[in-house]
Amino acid sequence: MPSVTPPRLLGRGSWPEAQRIADILRRETIGGALLLVAAVAALVWANSPWSDAYGRLRDTHLGPASLHLDLTIGHWAADGLLAIFFFVAGLELKREFVAGDLRDPKRAAIPIAAAVGGVAVPALLYVLINLAGGGPLDGWAIPTATDIAFALAVLAVISSHLPSALRTFLLTLAVVDDLIAIIIIAVFYTSSLQVLPLLGAIVPLAVFTVLVQRRVRSWWLLLPLAFAAWALTHASGVHATVAGVLLGFAVPVLRSEKAGGPDAGPGLAEHFEHRFRPISAAIAVPVFAFFAAGVTVGGLDGLATALTDPVAVGIVVGLVVGKTVGITLTTYMVSRFTRASLDEGLAWIDVVGLAVLAGIGFTVSLLIGELAFGVGSESDEHVKVAVLTGSLIAAILAAVLLRLRNRTYRRLKEEEERDDDRDGIPDVYEQS
Template sequence: MDGAVAALTDPAERFPVITQVRSELSRYLRTETVGGAVLLIAAAVALLWVNSPWDDSYVAMTEAKLAIPALHLDFTLADWTKDGLLAVFFFVAGLELKRELVVGELADPKRAALPIIAAVGGVVTPALIAVVVGHGTPGMDRGWAIPVATDIAFALAVLAMTGSRIPASARVFLLSLAVVDDLMAIVLIAVLFTTTLALLWLLAAAACFAAWALAQHKRISTPWLYIPLGLVSWYALHEAGIHPTLAGVVLGLLTRVRPDPDEDEAPATRLEHLIQPISAGLCVPLFALFASGVPLDGKVFGELFTDRMALAVILGLLLGKTAGIFGISWLAIRFGVAKRPAGLGYRDMFALSVLGAIGFTVSLLVAELALADVGDGSAVELAKAAVLLTSMAASLAGSALLLRRGRVHQARRDDSALEPE
């Protein structure tokens, strides 16, 4: 009898799927938090290295060739981190998005409404500000997309380090927002940076995606099928003229997230356990090491606040992201379109919106893609410096706000504990 009562009162027994999803969310957040810390270290190493007397060795490393002539892959080491390793990051993002859409926060329309609406505001507003500020400058036809993305690992790392006393709903909101935000950024990459399209190679990629989906449907589990399909789909997209990292997110979205009755965990969960630590702890930090090496001198700092492209990135990220995420969230809650996350006030949501201005990984990628052919390369370096500076400013400002809000929440909990029953 006691066991039956416990089964009825214990949420883990009554709602095993919900409990599993929350456990996966906690594990995901822990991994991304550690990955975010490693990412920061890698970026700091790159900045110190390229601004040291040994800067020539850094340049030599990034420009070293690791080409495969037979496959027409004339890549440098920096290219491999950008086009290769980030495909792993996007695969994990695709898995997480699929899980959120099917069994997570985004599966419930009422709970999904706010982070989706906030993500839209956090993409549209920075893009509009960047277009207005940088109108007419070289590269702005695609450079307006630089400030639209929020970095998942970096933002979650800052939240974990400084927002531990904020309600757990803050982490769920920020993660859901960042995942949807990155999906929209991925779509922009596909649209903006596909100039010529090789139809036969595109069909080859589609065939790989169809084979992956069919294998999932047939419950095939051998990696000897999935690894070749992943590699061929990546190569096919590259040859088709589409940025190959998009193969990662497509394959992630095609992976099954609901376990069968005879399975301990779904394929997506197994793959996340296996690949996410590699993505967060190795792939993204290596990309940061190769992408964050921006020479910082008086000339660069001067241009950051006078060059219209740099100002478009800075204002788009810092003001556009914050105003877009918080402003549209406030309107959605005010007019009853969405509900405010449990336990969070508007000041908490404003602090989280500031974290949304951390644009690191995808913003650096878009900067390299959008401005690679502009001038002598100085535009890319300046845009990347703007992303780094703004992301650091957003992380510091967001941390200060979260620490303050954490003290408020802790004081409320202490007062509640002292009240007589």
């Protein structure tokens, strides 16, 4: 039978290769690896003899001042490119609430409560440490965030035999964590509010919503509207990444009833997520990490000075201890005193390992640090050192713990397979 070339490949010479690369970039391990490479490259450059060049590049201004877009490259990465990451997060959030695990209240109750505990306890520890040490309280929200890309990447590397329920728990927790972070940024880190641009942003957002609700996919219509909503939100004083989330929320998750039955294809949210996730993983998040993680440590003395700052201590303790205690304790309390129950496939030690893993708070933590203290300030530099240190400690501890659990599940699976083989021996002899 002759082979038939799929219609989407006709006349598109480079499409198969681009599609293959995009599929690779959708893998969680690849996104996490690119993020790590970008952060390491920034650290190496910022602490090299050419560190001034890194600073000049990050602080170079681009964009029209008349539109309030005369921003540094670092700001473009944080306010512009990161909006793509939050757009994908908005798509994922809505999909989970409409058609995913968050749709079922009983199933979602524990990870949602765990996410709240994982935000409250780190914030509380940060506040207590800085009250005792005389540090500023502005950064209370920095250790509350979990980095989805990094956390899922670490889990993907070591989870060959871990229960699938563990990934579902982590994904749900991280999605709710992102939603809380978005609310925190919008409410607590909006310094000055300009009403007219904010009202103006409603117009392109509303038109975008109407078009996507009608299943319009034309990029030449949607992208200018999305950019206008983003630019007006930025001009209003609200952090522009909030526009990315709202645009993601506007996209419908379910297929249209007029689409023609179950074979009509995925909903528009899944389609957009499929298209934009590679851009987020390969460009938006790594570029942001490159310009956000480039802190000049100043050798061992500089590292010691940074990590003894109450701000840094609060962040490290919040990420490593606060996340672990908050998530584990809240999960136990909800499962103990309500009708919600932990998935049968999970043990409590798995929950502890996942709670430690949630202490990887890279992308959003760095963003909140910049909003709290301003880019380039001494506190911001200490925030970067603390976030990197806390996230690294959490990643190592979680990897060790979950690796041990992975071995346990692998051994149990091998024993189960051997038992099944032994149970099958009499049947073989009977048949012979």
